Amino acid sequence: MHSVCSQATTVPRSNFAFDSRSPASPLSKPINLRFCGLRKEAFGFSGLTHSCSSRVRCSSRGHSKEISASAGNNGTPPKSFDYDLIIIGAGVGGHGAALHAVEKGLRTAIIEGDVVGGTCVNRGCVPSKALLAVSGKMRELQNEHHMKALGLQVSAAGYDRQGVADHANNLASKIRSNLTNSMKSLGVDILTGVGTVVGPQKVKYGKVGFPDNIVTAKDIIIATGSVPFVPKGIEVDGKTVITSDHALKLESVPDWIAIVGSGYIGLEFSDVYTALGSEVTFIEALDQLMPGFDPEIGKLAQRVLINPRKIDYHTGVFATKITPAKDGKPVTIELIDAKTKEPKDTLEVDAALIATGRAPFTNGLGLENINVVTQRGFVPVDERMRVIDANGNLVPHLYCIGDANGKMMLAHAASAQGISVVEQVTGRDHVLNHLSIPAACFTHPEISMVGLTEPQAREKAEKEGFEVSVAKTSFKANTKALAENEGEGLAKLIYRPDNGEILGVHIFGLHAADLIHEASNAIALGTRIQDIKFAVHAHPTLSEVLDELFKSAKVKAPATSHGPGPSRNMLEELSYRLTMVVPEAFHNLVSSFSKAMQI
Numbered sequence: 001m002h003s004v005c006s007q008a009t010t011v012p013r014s015n016f017a018f019d020s021r022s023p024a025s026p027l028s029k030p031i032n033l034r035f036c037g038l039r040k041e042a043f044g045f046s047g048l049t050h051s052c053s054s055r056v057r058c059s060s061r062g063h064s065k066e067i068s069a070s071a072g073n074n075g076t077p078p079k080s081f082d083y084d085l086i087i088i089g090a091g092v093g094g095h096g097a098a099l100h101a102v103e104k105g106l107r108t109a110i111i112e113g114d115v116v117g118g119t120c121v122n123r124g125c126v127p128s129k130a131l132l133a134v135s136g137k138m139r140e141l142q143n144e145h146h147m148k149a150l151g152l153q154v155s156a157a158g159y160d161r162q163g164v165a166d167h168a169n170n171l172a173s174k175i176r177s178n179l180t181n182s183m184k185s186l187g188v189d190i191l192t193g194v195g196t197v198v199g200p201q202k203v204k205y206g207k208v209g210f211p212d213n214i215v216t217a218k219d220i221i222i223a224t225g226s227v228p229f230v231p232k233g234i235e236v237d238g239k240t241v242i243t244s245d246h247a248l249k250l251e252s253v254p255d256w257i258a259i260v261g262s263g264y265i266g267l268e269f270s271d272v273y274t275a276l277g278s279e280v281t282f283i284e285a286l287d288q289l290m291p292g293f294d295p296e297i298g299k300l301a302q303r304v305l306i307n308p309r310k311i312d313y314h315t316g317v318f319a320t321k322i323t324p325a326k327d328g329k330p331v332t333i334e335l336i337d338a339k340t341k342e343p344k345d346t347l348e349v350d351a352a353l354i355a356t357g358r359a360p361f362t363n364g365l366g367l368e369n370i371n372v373v374t375q376r377g378f379v380p381v382d383e384r385m386r387v388i389d390a391n392g393n394l395v396p397h398l399y400c401i402g403d404a405n406g407k408m409m410l411a412h413a414a415s416a417q418g419i420s421v422v423e424q425v426t427g428r429d430h431v432l433n434h435l436s437i438p439a440a441c442f443t444h445p446e447i448s449m450v451g452l453t454e455p456q457a458r459e460k461a462e463k464e465g466f467e468v469s470v471a472k473t474s475f476k477a478n479t480k481a482l483a484e485n486e487g488e489g490l491a492k493l494i495y496r497p498d499n500g501e502i503l504g505v506h507i508f509g510l511h512a513a514d515l516i517h518e519a520s521n522a523i524a525l526g527t528r529i530q531d532i533k534f535a536v537h538a539h540p541t542l543s544e545v546l547d548e549l550f551k552s553a554k555v556k557a558p559a560t561s562h563g564p565g566p567s568r569n570m571l572e573e574l575s576y577r578l579t580m581v582v583p584e585a586f587h588n589l590v591s592s593f594s595k596a597m598q599i
C-alpha cells in the first residue's frame, strides 16, 4: 500500500547534474509521416512534391511589392491581398490548417515566432511520448512477476539518462523537420517573426532589431497556442522547480519529485519518473486525483497507476509557495487547505514539477487593434472558431484555433479546428463536433476517452429527459490482452438505450489510446450502437474489447437494414422522432423520401 504524506519531511538532496546537448540535426527529406489525422498525400509524398496549383505560391520571394501596395490604413481592410490565408503560429493547429489550405488551392503563409511545431512537437506530445515509450519498456523489464509469467528472464534493467533524453530530443527534431519540409514542399510560405494583427485582414511580423513586414490576407487564423500556467507564489528556476518544458529535457531524475496537479500531464510524468526510479508526491487542489476523468475509470487508474507505485499524494490542498533548492536546502512547498485556506503542511523535496495546466499565449497579438478582449487570456470564438469582439460581434475573416481558444487543448483538436476553418473559408460550412474528439493519457496502461463522462451524461439526461445506460467489458476476457499478460483494463460505454446513441466511451487498458477511435469515429459519423455492433473485428485483437462492449449494450431501437452510415442514421433518427409525435403521416413521408433518394 502507498502511504499518504501528512508530515513535513526532509529528504537527502539528490545530485542534480545538468548537461546540455545540441539538438540532432534535422532530416533533410520528408518521410512517410502521418500527423494529427492528415493523409500522407497532404505531405506531398505521392507525386505531390512541389505540385503547387496555379494559385499556390511556391516560394516566399516576391511578396514585398504586393505588401506595400496593399498595406494601407490599419483600420480599413485592404482591397487586394498578398495571401488567401495567413496563419499566426506554426504549431500543430497552424500546420494542419496550412496543409489543408494548400490542398484546397489557397495561397497560404504561416508566421512563426519561434520554432516550427510549437508545443506539441517541441515541448509536448512528441518528446513526452518518447519518454513514455522508455518508461513503458523499463516498467515491463523491471516487472519480474510479469516477465516470469511470460517465461522470460531479464537479469537487470537499467537506463542511461542522457540516452533517454537524446531519444526524446531527437524525435522532436525529426518531427519538427518533417513538419517544416511538408509545408515547404507544398508551397506554404513560412514567415519568421512574431505576428501581430494590426487591423482587419492585416498582420505585421518581424524580429527584434529588424524592420517589420506587413502582409495581408483574405482570412487570418490565430494559432498561437499556450504556455505552462504557473500559479502565483511558485518560483520556477528551471532546475529544481520546473514545468513540463524543462522536464521533457530530462536533465535530471530526482530521487523525490513533487508533481503539482494530477491532470494528464502530471500523470504521464509520474509514469516516467517512477519507472526511472523517482518517488513521486502528487499535490492536487481537488478532493480526488485525476479530476478530469470519468470517476469509475479514475478509481481504477488510481488502483493501478498510483497505489502500487512509489507515489503518495495530498488532495484538497493548494501549493501557495514553492521555493527552489538553494545553498544546500531542498525545494520547499507550502500547502494550505483548499477549502479553509488554513496552512496544512510544508514539504521538502528534491524537485517540483508544476503541472497545473496551460495558459493561452496571446500576448502581443494586437487583439486590441481589432477590439477583441481575451477571456482569461483565451481568444473568444463561436462554434465555427470565428473570433468574437468586445461587443459580441464576429470579427470578419478572423479565426482562432487550438490552445489559444481553450475549447479543447489537444493537438489533434487544434488541427481539426484548423481544417474546419479552411473548409468554411473555401465555401463549405462546417462545425466540428468536439464531443467526437478523443483524448488520451499515455500512461502504462493507457487511458482514453471520448464524449461525456457518466456524471455529465446523467446531468444532460436529467435536463433533456432521456434515459442513460452503461455497459462495461473487461480486458480480462480478451485473448490478445491475456496473451500479452496485460488483462488489467476496462472499457465503459455510456449510451441512450432508446435510440442507441453513444454518449461517451472510456477505456483503461493496453493501447487504450489506439482503441478509442472506433468509438470517436462512430460518434463523429452518427453511427448508432445497434449498427456498429454488427461490424466485424479481427480475432484475436484488442479491438474485440470494443466489439464486446457494443454487443453488450441493450438498445431498444432496431438496427438499420442498410447497416452503419450517417445518412441512413439521420433518416432513421428523423423517422424515429417523427413517429413519436405523429405516427403514420410523417413516417410515410420519410419512407417515401428515402425511396426517392434511394438510400
Ligand SMILES: Cc1cc2nc3c(=O)[nH]c(=O)nc-3n(C[C@H](O)[C@H](O)[C@H](O)COP(=O)(O)OP(=O)(O)OC[C@H]3O[C@@H](n4cnc5c(N)ncnc54)[C@H](O)[C@@H]3O)c2cc1C
Pocket (backbone or CB within 6 Å): 088, 089, 090, 091, 092, 093, 094, 111, 112, 113, 114, 115, 116, 117, 118, 119, 120, 121, 123, 124, 125, 126, 128, 193, 194, 195, 196, 223, 224, 225, 226, 244, 265, 361, 364, 365, 401, 402, 403, 404, 408, 409, 410, 411, 412, 413, 414, 442
Ligand atoms: C507535456 C505535454 C504533453 C502533451 N501531450 C499531448 C498529447 O499526447 N496529445 C495531444 O493531443 N496533446 C498533447 N499536448 C497538448 C498539445 O501540445 C497542444 O494542445 C497543442 O500543441 C496545441 O497546438 P496549437 O497549434 O494550438 O499551439 P502550439 O503547439 O502551442 O503552437 C503555437 C505556435 O505559435 C507560435 N506563436 C505564438 N505566438 C506567436 C506570434 N504572435 N507570432 C508568431 N508565432 C507565434 C509559438 O511559437 C508556437 O510555435 C501536450 C502538451 C504538453 C505540454
